[in-house]
Amino acid sequence: MNVRIPILKLRDTLIVSIQWELDDQTAIQFQEDLLTKLHETSARGVVIDLTSIDFIDSFIAKVLGDVISMSSLMGARVVITGIQPAVAITLIELGIRLEDVMTALDLENGLDKLQLELEA
Amino acid sequence: MSNQSSVEIQTEWDIVAARQLGRNVAKELGFGTVDQARITTAISELARNIYLYAGQGRIEIQRLTENGINGILIIAADNGPGIPDIRKVMEDGFSTSGGLGAGLPGVKRLMDDFKIETTLGEGTDIRATKWLR
Numbered sequence: 001m002n003v004r005i006p007i008l009k010l011r012d013t014l015i016v017s018i019q020w021e022l023d024d025q026t027a028i029q030f031q032e033d034l035l036t037k038l039h040e041t042s043a044r045g046v047v048i049d050l051t052s053i054d055f056i057d058s059f060i061a062k063v064l065g066d067v068i069s070m071s072s073l074m075g076a077r078v079v080i081t082g083i084q085p086a087v088a089i090t091l092i093e094l095g096i097r098l099e100d101v102m103t104a105l106d107l108e109n110g111l112d113k114l115q116l117e118l119e120a
Numbered sequence: 121m122s123n124q125s126s127v128e129i130q131t132e133w134d135i136v137a138a139r140q141l142g143r144n145v146a147k148e149l150g151f152g153t154v155d156q157a158r159i160t161t162a163i164s165e166l167a168r169n170i171y172l173y174a175g176q177g178r179i180e181i182q183r184l185t186e187n188g189i190n191g192i193l194i195i196a197a198d199n200g201p202g203i204p205d206i207r208k209v210m211e212d213g214f215s216t217s218g219g220l221g222a223g224l225p226g227v228k229r230l231m232d233d234f235k236i237e238t239t240l241g242e243g244t245d246i247r248a249t250k251w252l253r
């Protein structure tokens with residue numbers, strides 16, 4: 001039952017594409033795996049693609065927010081990509097503001113944005 | 121097709137089962153993708169609250185028809201400790217578990233009608249409805 005979310009490394013960036021509905025265990029495991037991988041690879045950027053995610057509740061939002069803060073503590077920038085309209089609407093209605101979070105429409109734009117940020 | 125179905129909440133996996141059931145019923149009723157996401161999210165919040173605060177309980181999904189309008193009713197019922205101060209838990213950011221405190225006030229905004237009945241030491245019954253417009 002316990003599937004792990006694959007984390008790919010491309011140059012100095014980690015790429016994560018969440019392809020199925022997140023249960024709590026998988027979300028927590030992902031948090032740990034990503035931080036370990038950041039430590040091992042000294043990657044400076046992370047792109048998390050949520051194109052396949054069709055809802056986000058307060059628990060998953062908290063895990064994502066924590067991942068972003070923890071990554072930044074470790075010196076890496078995170079870009080979230082592919083948030084569907086329905087997800088954006090429900091997040092705001094839930095009262096969750098992912099403030100100071102870099103976002104982009106899709107993976108490609110996210111990688112571009114991250115590259116600009118890292119060069120700056 | 122029955123117009124009522126339910127999931128017992130005992131483990132984290134039951135939270136996943138409850139929201140999948142809700143999404144399927146919402147889809148069958150003809151709700152659009154945004155309302156499906158609202159309904160799924162609301163169920164996830166209520167089911168997780170049962171799991172976290174009451175240990176176990178039940179999520180029930182009912183199809184409603186009123187004055188020719190269809191809707192979906194989510195019932196979240198448990199025999200847990202109950203909620204001491206309803207006004208407080210309906211404030212954004214109030215949490216006794218280090219959560220965001222977004223769950224209950226969020227469900228109220230995501231759904232059309234929202235009702236809590238709770239008795240200390242006996243449990244909590246939350247009903248939330250979304251109408252198909």
Ligand SMILES: Nc1ncnc2c1ncn2[C@@H]1O[C@H](COP(=O)(O)OP(=O)(O)OP(=O)(O)O)[C@@H](O)[C@H]1O
Pocket residue numbers: 058059165169170173174198200201202203209214215216217218219220221222223224225244
């Ligand atoms: N079924 C329940 N039985 C007993 N207490 C509950 C129940 N549901 C919620 N509560 C109480 O209400 C508080 C607020 O719940 P709410 O879902 O709004 O936020 P949270 O669960 O603390 O955080 P979040 O949902 O954002 O992760 C909880 O911290 C808990 O104390």
Ligand SMILES: [Mg+2]
Pocket residue numbers: 165168169219222223224
């Ligand atoms: Mg909650």
